[in-house]
Amino acid sequence: MAQRDGDAPRWHPHLWHPTTQVATARIPERVVRGEGAELITAGGERLIDAISSWWVTLHGHGEPSIARAIAAQAACLEQVIFANFSHPAAESLASRLSARSGLERLFFSDNGSTAVEVALKMAWQWWHNRGEQRRQLIAFEGAYHGDTFGAMAVGERSLFSAPFEPLLFAVARAPWPSSHWQEPEQPGPEARERQALDTLERLLEVPTAAVILEPLVQGASGMRMVRETFVREVERRVRQAGALLIADEVLTGFGRSGRLFASHRAGIRPDLMALSKGLTGGFLPMGVTLASEAVFQGFVAADPSRTLFHGHSFTANPLGCAAALASLDLLEQAPERYEGMEARHRPHLERLALLPGVRAPRLLGGIAAFDLAVESPGYLNPAGRRLQDRVWEQGVFLRPLGQVIYLLPPLGIRDDQLERCYAAIGSSLESL
Numbered sequence: 001m002a003q004r005d006g007d008a009p010r011w012h013p014h015l016w017h018p019t020t021q022v023a024t025a026r027i028p029e030r031v032v033r034g035e036g037a038e039l040i041t042a043g044g045e046r047l048i049d050a051i052s053s054w055w056v057t058l059h060g061h062g063e064p065s066i067a068r069a070i071a072a073q074a075a076c077l078e079q080v081i082f083a084n085f086s087h088p089a090a091e092s093l094a095s096r097l098s099a100r101s102g103l104e105r106l107f108f109s110d111n112g113s114t115a116v117e118v119a120l121k122m123a124w125q126w127w128h129n130r131g132e133q134r135r136q137l138i139a140f141e142g143a144y145h146g147d148t149f150g151a152m153a154v155g156e157r158s159l160f161s162a163p164f165e166p167l168l169f170a171v172a173r174a175p176w177p178s179s180h181w182q183e184p185e186q187p188g189p190e191a192r193e194r195q196a197l198d199t200l201e202r203l204l205e206v207p208t209a210a211v212i213l214e215p216l217v218q219g220a221s222g223m224r225m226v227r228e229t230f231v232r233e234v235e236r237r238v239r240q241a242g243a244l245l246i247a248d249e250v251l252t253g254f255g256r257s258g259r260l261f262a263s264h265r266a267g268i269r270p271d272l273m274a275l276s277k278g279l280t281g282g283f284l285p286m287g288v289t290l291a292s293e294a295v296f297q298g299f300v301a302a303d304p305s306r307t308l309f310h311g312h313s314f315t316a317n318p319l320g321c322a323a324a325l326a327s328l329d330l331l332e333q334a335p336e337r338y339e340g341m342e343a344r345h346r347p348h349l350e351r352l353a354l355l356p357g358v359r360a361p362r363l364l365g366g367i368a369a370f371d372l373a374v375e376s377p378g379y380l381n382p383a384g385r386r387l388q389d390r391v392w393e394q395g396v397f398l399r400p401l402g403q404v405i406y407l408l409p410p411l412g413i414r415d416d417q418l419e420r421c422y423a424a425i426g427s428s429l430e431s432l
């Protein structure tokens, strides 16, 4: 966070920011307040948070009902060890999320990466407990599942994971046939889906513990969307092979896909589901891994070696549970807020798509994205950073992924604010 001497911003001498190269990055702004879709800096600048602060802020910053729920819970029970004890907020959240997701068992952790780690460990140990040798995990090219070691291993190997390559376990990988990018020389989505499914089928000939995917959209690798039919066909093949299916809904969960869960929009029922980010409305760090009853039962035995020996200090933190319950209330009271995001984006994105330099516009629920036409696409491509600077000057915060520009604002963003985001992008594109 920037510290100011008078007006001169400088790096704080004791902070280390995430995924930030101090030698080249812009000094972070100091934010002192959040209100709805807006962030307010120490200098009084108001910025529309068009990416929900890394896809986290679900309804809006400072959402009063969530803030009140956390305060009430804090006054009552702030934390309790979840091994010997349970508490009402965790029980209520487990029942409600189970009813909503169709997965019977809920295991708490701290963030999206740990929710994925837990899903992988559950899947792996489930087979181990059954005494079956299934030694393969399958993930998709371009996947991102988090920054801890297991999550990195199943993610696409990249600049981010390169130093750790020797420490990452082997994962088989199937192509991800994102259907927005229609290069003339490339086959259409059907042909690419067929190729991807053929590869998956071949990989599944090896006894496989689990297949992990981000249903309908790979987020961090560039908002790469696939058709619902593809996700259903993946599930069909996974079932045929008897493997477990893990849906990483850390990004897509809680309405971001236009349905409460992208798995439901795609028409699949995974065995395990990882959730975080919007879980607490974006107020507190918490992850959950939902598991089917069949997976859970694989760990129930008098033999202690069949236990899932995994637990974090803050498991089922009551404040996080209270925030999650209040957030679920909001989602249940007004599902049209997330169901309607796609229609709110569409006319703006369609207008933007007419501009030269805009490639592959794509839309899923509250996630709108396009590519800037550049010669060498990739995370380090500076085109997005230039656009970020231009829109920032107009009071809009974006964080492009290389040349990929996307909007994923809080559900509570007003129409005039959404309009301002697109207007800022449009005028920036014209001046670039």
Ligand SMILES: Cc1ncc(COP(=O)(O)O)c(C=O)c1O
Binding pocket: 111, 112, 113, 114, 116, 144, 145, 146, 147, 214, 219, 220, 248, 249, 250, 251, 276, 277
């Ligand atoms: C699909 C997906 N899985 C997992 C993660 C990791 O979540 P966290 O950053 O909370 O560890 C992310 C984060 O962006 C994500 O998008």
